[in-house]
Every structure is written in structure tokens, then in C-alpha cells.
Amino acid sequence: xxxxxxxxxxxxxxxxxxxxxxxxxxxxxxxxxxxxxxxxxxxxxxxxxxxxxxxxxxxxxxxxxxxxxxxxxxxxxxxxxxxxxxxxxxxxxxxxxxxxxxxxxxxxxxxxxxxxxxxxxxxxxxxxxxxxxxxxxxxxxxxxxxxxxxxxxxxxxxxxxxxxxxxxxxxxxxxxxxxxxxxxxxxxxxxxxxxxxxxxxxxxxxxxxxxxxxxxxxxxxxxxxxxxxxxxxxxxxxxxxxxxxxxxxxxxxxxxxxxxxxxxxxxxxxxxxxxxxxxxxxxxxxxxxxxxxxxxxxxxxxxxxxxxxxxxxxxxxxxxxxxxxxxxxxxxxxxxxxxxxxxxxxxxxxxxxxxxxxxxxxxxxxxxxxxxxxxxxxxxxxxxxxxxxxxxxxxxxxxxxxxxxxxxxxxxxxxxxxxxxxxxxxxxxxxxxxxxxxx
Numbered sequence: 001x002x003x004x005x006x007x008x009x010x011x012x013x014x015x016x017x018x019x020x021x022x023x024x025x026x027x028x029x030x031x032x033x034x035x036x037x038x039x040x041x042x043x044x045x046x047x048x049x050x051x052x053x054x055x056x057x058x059x060x061x062x063x064x065x066x067x068x069x070x071x072x073x074x075x076x077x078x079x080x081x082x083x084x085x086x087x088x089x090x091x092x093x094x095x096x097x098x099x100x101x102x103x104x105x106x107x108x109x110x111x112x113x114x115x116x117x118x119x120x121x122x123x124x125x126x127x128x129x130x131x132x133x134x135x136x137x138x139x140x141x142x143x144x145x146x147x148x149x150x151x152x153x154x155x156x157x158x159x160x161x162x163x164x165x166x167x168x169x170x171x172x173x174x175x176x177x178x179x180x181x182x183x184x185x186x187x188x189x190x191x192x193x194x195x196x197x198x199x200x201x202x203x204x205x206x207x208x209x210x211x212x213x214x215x216x217x218x219x220x221x222x223x224x225x226x227x228x229x230x231x232x233x234x235x236x237x238x239x240x241x242x243x244x245x246x247x248x249x250x251x252x253x254x255x256x257x258x259x260x261x262x263x264x265x266x267x268x269x270x271x272x273x274x275x276x277x278x279x280x281x282x283x284x285x286x287x288x289x290x291x292x293x294x295x296x297x298x299x300x301x302x303x304x305x306x307x308x309x310x311x312x313x314x315x316x317x318x319x320x321x322x323x324x325x326x327x328x329x330x331x332x333x334x335x336x337x338x339x340x341x342x343x344x345x346x347x348x349x350x351x352x353x354x355x356x357x358x359x360x361x362x363x364x365x366x367x368x369x370x371x372x373x374x375x376x377x378x379x380x381x382x383x384x385x386x387x388x389x390x391x392x393x394x395x396x397x398x399x400x401x402x403x404x405x406x407x408x409x410x411x412x413x414x415x416x417x418x419x420x421x422x423x424x425x426x427x428x429x430x431x432x433x434x435x436x437x438x439x
Contacts, residue, residue: 295358
């Protein structure tokens with residue numbers, strides 16, 4: 001401040017003095033021309049000497065100011081940067097607080113932004129000021145309160161379907177404050193659908209369709225559904241999409257609040273629990289292979305597949321030889337260990353051959369081989385028989401298995417096909433065990 005201005009009487013101040021004071025104290029002044037996507041920096045002091053260029057692309061300036069995470073200078077996913085062009089449009093004065101990071105800074109700089117459009121709104125003046133420490137502390141505490149209130153809501157906005165507008169848009173990972181977007185609801189909907197998991201996009205378009213919302217929501221009604229959506233980092237997470245129609249006294253008003261809630265952690269816990277119970281329903285608890293019910297279902301499915309397609313399917317049954325003597329001589333605990341070891345051999349073998357293995361009961365196991373004819377299945381069974389006989393089992397050293405093989409026929413019933421492999425196994429045992437029989 002010049003000496004003349006400092007000593008001037010209050011009543012002697014005029015516009016030129018105020019302009020001088022602003023020019024001497026404001027941290028940054030930028031002139032923007034959106035029509036050519038460009039800006040020019042008129043004043044830059046303090047942190048803005050490093051943050052701002054003398055001139056540059058307006059789109060990039062918007063990305064630097066808005067499209068980074070609230071707690072770092074890391075930019076949001078490029079998918080969401082398409083909204084930048086709708087953020088930097090101002091038809092009237094606009095003011096908000098920003099958190100800006102310089103490279104290698106651990107803490108953000110809290111900045112007040114004020115935008116003054118020219119009379120015809122074709123150009124803008126951006127004025128930016130950094131807060132002093134005491135104000136920064138107050139702002140930080142306020143932010144914590146806001147974050148506590150907002151909780152897990154990632155995104156919220158106000159929608160007017162009649163006017164086809166969006167307003168009061170808040171993206172909590174970008175800012176604690178409402179962000180200025182100049183965006184029609186119809187445009188927003190077609191942009192955001194690309195962030196939805198491909199398999200969920202059809203459902204999203206249905207539930208966000210203006211006519212659907214008008215038809216299915218009475219005033220005050222709220223509804224939600226879960227889907228997968230790309231977050232600002234570009235990763236798909238589970239979210240809850242919530243629509244609530246505003247309670248108004250005019251039936252022709254169609255105003256909604258829309259929110260996105262992060263429920264990824266709880267959804268993954270639910271999916272994990274469901275998967276655990278699903279495995280309990282289809283897996284044999286001792287050996288970990290399919291249980292009787294599931295392998296029978298797979299058997300029937302393979303039979304149906306064979307009858308509908310010109311692709312061979314074969315099935316084999318395996319029975320451990322003299323398994324009763326293992327239980328009698330070593331005890332049921334060793335018998336269980338033997339069954340588990342035998343099942344692991346079958347699972348490892350099945351993984352390589354892309355076949356399905358299940359426990360039929362006791363020491364009997366079934367393997368379903370899609371795409372394998374009788375000759376191929378017979379060859380596989382011989383390899384498996386030799387592998388089992390050469391294996392050293394814990395506590396009992398060696399044990400063998402007898403195997404029955406059959407190729408499914410177009411006119412087979414389940415019982416007919418099962419009886420063939422069952423008979424084939426018994427023939428293998430009658431011939432001396434550790435043998436493969438094809439029927």
C-alpha cells in the first residue's frame with residue numbers, strides 16, 4: 001500500500017484507490033475466454049507463482065482447480081474429466097473454496113475463488129486468494145464436520161425433470177462444497193452411463209429414464225438399487241444409487257434428489273458370505289470336491305449338453321481299492337486323510353484337463369469330461385490310474401483305484417448312463433482291481 005493511500009481519509013477513497021489496493025493484495029487474477037479455451041494470468045503471488053502459468057488452456061485450468069481428489073493433487077480418472085467442460089461455464093457471479101496442492105506439498109492450500117463474468121458472459125475474471133493460517137484451521141475443522149455429515153455419500157445432486165436441469169452437485173471426493181456444473185440432466189445421464197459396469201448399464205438407463213421416474217415415483221417416494229460403478233480413480237466399486245422425489249404440492253413438479261453411496265465394503269462382505277454358503281451347498285465338506293447333489297446335477301447337465309450338441313461327453317467313476325481295510329487297520333482319521341489326498345490328486349488332474357470332479361459317496365468319485373469321446377476318456381483314465389498307484393499316501397504308503405468309463409449317448413437317460421459306469425467299475429474290481437474298464 002502506498003503512503004498516499006495509507007494516509008488518505010476514508011471519505012477521499014475512490015474506485016482507482018480500491019483497484020490499486022486489490023491489485024496490490026489479491027494473490028491471483030486470471031482473465032478467461034472460454035470461446036477460445038484460453039486463459040491469461042494478470043497477477044500471481046505466493047503459491048500461485050508455481051501453481052499458475054502466464055497463459056494456458058482453460059480446460060486444463062479447470063482440471064487443476066476442480067478435478068483432483070479433495071485430499072491430494074492426484075487427478076481423477078480421465079472418464080470423469082469429460083465433465084470439466086460443463087464445470088467452467090458461468091452465467092453469473094460465483095464463489096467457492098478450493099483445496100489446492102503444489103507438487104511435493106503434504107498439506108493443501110485453502111483458497112477462495114470468485115468468478116466475475118463480463119456483462120455478456122463471454123469472458124470471466126477469476127480472483128483467487130489463499131487463506132491465512134487461522135482461517136485455514138477454521139476451514140479445516142468445518143470440512144471435518146461436513147465430511148462426518150456426508151459419510152459415505154460419494155455424489156449428490158438436485159434434478160428437475162421438467163426443466164431438464166441439474167443443480168447443487170456435490171462430489172465429496174473432489175470437494176466439500178457444491179460444484180458449479182452447467183449440465184442438463186439428459187446430458188448427464190448419457191455421460192454417466194459410461195461409468196456404470198457394462199452389464200448394469202441397461203438397468204441404469206431404465207431407472208434413470210425421465211418417463212420411468214415420473215411414472216414410478218409419487219411425491220416423497222425414495223427408491224434405490226445396487227450396481228457397480230467406476231469411482232474417480234477409475235476402479236469399479238459397488239454403489240447404491242438413490243432417487244428421492246421431492247415432496248411438493250404440485251403433482252406436475254418432478255424434482256428429485258439423486259445420491260450415490262459407497263457400499264463396496266459391505267457388498268463385498270455379503271458376496272463373500274454368499275459364496276461361502278454357496279460352496280457349502282455344493283462342495284463335499286471333507287474333500288472339497290463337488291458333493292453328491294452337485295456332481296449329479298453336473299452329470300445331468302452334461303447329458304443334456306450331449307443330446308443338444310454334436311460334441312462328445314464321457315463320464316468316469318473311480319473307487320478306491322480295499323478302502324475298508326484302511327479304516328479297519330489305521331482308523332477313520334487316516335481313512336479321511338486318504339480320501340482327501342485322493343481327492344486332491346483328482347482335482348489337480350481335473351484342473352489340467354478341464355473336467356469336473358465330485359464325490360459320489362464313501363470312496364466313490366465321478367469325473368465328468370465334456371468334449372472327450374470314449375477313447376480319449378479311456379486314455380485319461382489310464383493316466384490317472386497310474387498316477388494314483390504311483391502316489392505315496394501319508395501313513396498308508398500306497399493304494400490303487402478301479403475305474404469305469406462310458407461315453408454318453410444321444411438316447412441315454414441318466415439312470416442308463418450311470419448304470420453303465422457303475423457296472424464298469426464292478427467289472428474292474430472283478431478283474432483284479434487297479435484296472436480301467438470301458439462300457
